[in-house]
Amino acid sequence: MSVYLGESGCVEIQRTAVGSGFISGTLEIADVDQNAKRFSFDFPVSALITGDRIEIATQDKSNLELVKDHDYPDGLWYCHVDQTGGLRLYRTFADAVNGQYDPAIELVTPTKAQPIFVRNRDDDFNPLAQIQEYEITTNREAVDLTVLGDSFREQYANGLISGQGSIQCLWEYKYGLCDSTVDYSKELPNYFAQLVLRLEQGSLFKGRFYLHEQLNQAVWYTADCVVTNVGFAFSPASVVRTSIDFVTTGPIQLLIGQLPTYILQEDRYDILLEDGGRLEQEEPRP
Amino acid sequence: MSFSSGKDGRLYIDGQVAAKVIDWSISTSVAGLDTTTLGDLDRTNTAGIRTTSGSCQLFYYAVDPNNTSTNSASVLLNKIIKANSSGQGAESEKVLLRLGIVDGSSTEKYIEGLCLITSAAMTMAVGAVLAASISFEFDGAPRSMYL
């Protein structure tokens, strides 16, 4: 028998939206600032979160006039949202989180107003950084079936299944200079503080909660989750901590097997699908 | 002698023991007729009409899904609800109910009477087991009683 320590666990999340939720608006000519590589349109505050991978598409299927050298009706990019609601587009998650000018994608000024759809679409699971501890609980509703004449209580065995949990993190909202050697695909805890306030698309995320993780064997829960509560703890001479509470929605699965792995090219870069997602490897047969 | 609790309860429908009964209750009341006259300082009464009524809850459960007579809730529901494609259902039936208490004596305690089902309700809800709530009123006095 083995004893497992908590250091082998982690949490991965995939950014997603409720159902097929999308934001619609009109991209006016004056909404694009080509020099600042910045644009905006009318959307509810907090509907988009920095780091979201968004699909921008024209409603009438005409070519989207927004990104330089991109002549298609739609496109998929990472976005950075500033404090005034302005958007910059990036090709990587880490660049979007940092929101610097240089890595931002160059834009073009449209020739006409364009009605557009914007949708959150991200197929990647990113590990969550700065976790100190997490817990996840699954429970099953018990319905009393005891009747007159019974001496022992009877319970219904097939009640509803639900789950809830919490994650305790050291709060962080951006990558710093010393983070250059760290894998830039890590999600930052501040995302949850923004997620709980997100309008239109809800506070949904897909989560993988690893109980044990090794190269060729892992045990993890996977479920769609809704963030219900985000709290911050401040005290002098102490690090800022954040506590994230969530409940599961829909099926919860406890999986045992090989970790999801992806097919790489000879130069170690991902082989991408047409939608920009990574190509997942099938579990090798024994 | 010991106390009685739910495990000692029984319900009989037309002489057959009912299955999956959650609870039963019975209540008898007498309307008081005021006989106070001018000059009296205390109210006086005489007995009016007596009413005996009750209720029970049963899980909607069939021992044999192909035989509705094994579903006690279904038996009571069919006493009050009468379907008819022509729009006029048959008259609701009365049912002989016996509310019993098994107390270890040779004869269980009970009250029995011919009852009219006055209401039947069922609710299907998420996270709850389907059950029927039945209200009834005795037709006349109880047929027999040993309490």
Added chain:
Amino acid sequence: MSYPTINPSQRVYDPGNWANKQFNSVSGAEMRIRYGDKRYNAKLSLTYDNIPDEKASEFLAHYSAQYGTYKQFVLPTAVLAGWSGSSYIPDQSVMQFRYAQAPTINSVRPGISTVSVNLLGVV
């Protein structure tokens, strides 16, 4: 046969008036002339709630004995049960009562009835 000596549940009494006639002039002045020295037209309504049927039938028997609204009779002191003032029923030499209409009997349940009686004072 005498009026049943049962205490009523409710009692309403109108003492009536003396016979007089009013004359009004154009100016508004009023003149009255009294034509009698006895009060008349007193009304007494009695209700007997939830009494046994045997007691209720006594009222029917008494009503028959008085030939309905024809004969006048003397009331017993029981009709004033609960009245702590001096009796307001005039002496029988001054006024007696007759039935203003037939008594009504309302059956409440087997063996129990409610009786309502309306009486009129006559001189």
